[in-house]
Amino acid sequence: MPDTEQLTTTTPNVQTDAPSLPNLEQESWQQLASAADSEADPFKTLVVATCTNTGAGARMVVLRQVDVIRKYLWFHTDARSEKVIQLEAFPTATLLFWDDKQQRQLRLVVETRLHTDDYVADDQWHTLGLGSRKIYLSERKPGSEQPAPYQGFPEQLGENLPTKEESEAGRKNFAVIECRTLSMEYLHLSRKGQTRALFQYEPESKQVWLAP
Template sequence: MDEIVDQIWNLLHAGANAGIERSPFTMLQAATVGVDGAPAVRNVVLRRASREERSLVFHTDVRSQKVAELRKDARISIVGSDLDAGIQIRLQGIARIVEDPEETRPAWNLSRPRSLIVYRTPLIPGTPVASPEDAFAKADPGEDGESAGFENFCLIDVSISKIDYLNLHPSGHVRVSLEYDGERWRRKWVAP
């Protein structure tokens, strides 16, 4: 089982550190409890994974619906999969919305300009528009320069408490459940 736990974190680290070639675990699906109580799922880009801190981090617009949902209920579920390898990793945890510039500025500075342009739009994500062009941010950041839109940028830092690993291996499916009890991970094999 130690090898599987190592594999889980290696896959998440690869997803967070993907370069030109993306890892299957770079784009994850995050599920929250909608403000109306309905489930809400969307894709997020994994930016950091820390085994030591039991943490995953992604960026988002502080004005987004997911932030409103997490302010109301910080529980979050995240799933990633490598369809070619037949591996699925499901994670559960509590999200912390990080808005402190001392914590967000380094992530902003490491981000590509094309990733940051979405934070410059004056519209709240999900605002209805007459055409796609109406939602585009100005190409010229103006006097704010490289910091244009920074006020809308935040991090979501997820403290992981449960992990479910499934490998649909041709010689037999393997599933492991991990749960953090406040001091250590409790591991068990479970039926796929």
């Protein structure tokens, strides 16, 4: 005789109040675009993770520009830095954004391209204020060993900003890293339930929900 106890079927918990995937993608890119123009936005600073011959490297950088339509991002760095060497050898990198207040994380896998002596770097250089240009006046390679603490710019400047003319000496050390987004992963943490999704752009386009 078959068991007369009624069998029950379980189904995964579904968040009925979750936004649609297209809306979630649009909101994420809108925040990234806003962060590029806002010093207060938590997405203004991000972690860049790179590959090396001996493992991986990670450091903080500042988001400078976002193209929502093409899914491109840009940040600046010293052309002599170790991350430039790493990205030239292994162009694929991961960008990690975290919004502590919203408990929201974005993880982008990108293909990078270096700009130093072209119109892209020239255009970005012209947008920099003197405070930002000052750090490119360093006479020493970033990460090089020093006999004593080094402030990262000519000692005579001290707390002062360089003049615009003085700042032009830093142009040769300035580089722009262009990032073409291959995929973006969204994660939102909440006591009501986590939300995780993947937006893939290359090699094929798809949008899917993921288990947190």
